[in-house]
Amino acid sequence: MSETSQLDAVLYREDEGIAWITLNRPERLNAFAGAMRDDLRAAVERAAESAEVRVVVITGAGRGFCTGADVEVMSDLVARGDAAAFEGYVEAGMRAVRALVACRKPVIAAVNGVAAGAGASLACACDVRVASEKASIGFTFTRIGVHPDWGASWFLPRLVGTGRAAELVLSARMADAREAERIGLFQRVHAADAFEGEVRSFALELAAKPPLALAAAKHSLSISPDADLETMMETEREAQMRLFRSADVREGIAAFNEKRKAAFRGE
Structure with a gap:
């Protein structure tokens, strides 16, 4: 089943368990303007609430991912104070x-x-970053005298370490795809002509996995940087016992024993 709709400059489509959210201002490299930020939030919430969606993919139309705030809009705000x-x-x-x-x-x-400014921060707020070899990423806020936002000052040090995060933010330079992969910002980099297919293949791979287990793992990984070992082991115990009682575990064990592909339902 496929469904397509448009929320202002944000496109939303559901297909085979994947919610595709596309920032859609290609003429401005998908820079944020108007209600785009709230439209993106609404699209993410829609995907989160959809019973059909197992995985969410956020990307950009045209040749850019997102270049953050539209500088023309910023110029007007500054001029008007x-x-x-x-x-x-x-x-x-x-x-x-x-x-x-x-x-x-x-x-x-x-x-x-290109993912720059808030576009780079948006990428860091996602769980996994898959990139085209033509991609680049930079926390370019200081180029125009502003501070990182969209959680960049929280996400970035946890992804690359405090020293490297400081170098990236203070220099405001762009890193190409291979450097971003090497330092842990991008998890996978693919040839440009194969990129769309590789993203879809990865999304389908995740969509086939047990939703309850993925949700629990996502939560645990999100809190682990600020938790001690005992807290995390207790979190793991609670998650294991909750999942042990699920239908997905019974299906996973049965499929393993029967040497067939599991059909997880998130129950």
Whole structure:
């Protein structure tokens, strides 16, 4: 079953258990403007609530993933001294990040091109980043005198370490796909002509796995950087006992014994 709709400059489509969310301002490299931030949040929440969706993929239309805030919009805000509108945009980005973190389903950032500023932060807020060899990523906030947002100051040090995070943020430089893969920002990098197919294959691979187990693992991994060993072992125990009673475990064991592919239902 496939479903397509448009929320302003954000496209939403469900297909084979995958929610495809596409930032759709290719003429501006998918820079955020207007209600785009809240439209993205709404799309993520829609995917999270859909009984048909197992995996969420966020990508960009055209040759860019997302270049963050539209500088033309920022220029207008600065010229008018409209701090209230600027704060509204920052808070809308915060709401989008909260939706991504709250989503119990795996979220893949399919970084098809440049990801800069809030676009880089958005990619970091996703669970896994899969990139085209033509992609690049940079936390370019200081180029125009602003501070990282969309949770970048929390996510980035946990992904690459504090020293490397400082170098990336303070220099505001762009890293190409291979460097980003080497330092742990991108988990997979694919040839540009194979990128879409590789993203779909990976998303389908995750969609076939047990939803309850993925959700539990996602939660545990999200809290582990700030937890001690005893807290994490107790979290693991609780998750194991909860999952042990699920129909998915019974199906997984039966499929293993019968040497067939499991059909997990999230029950």
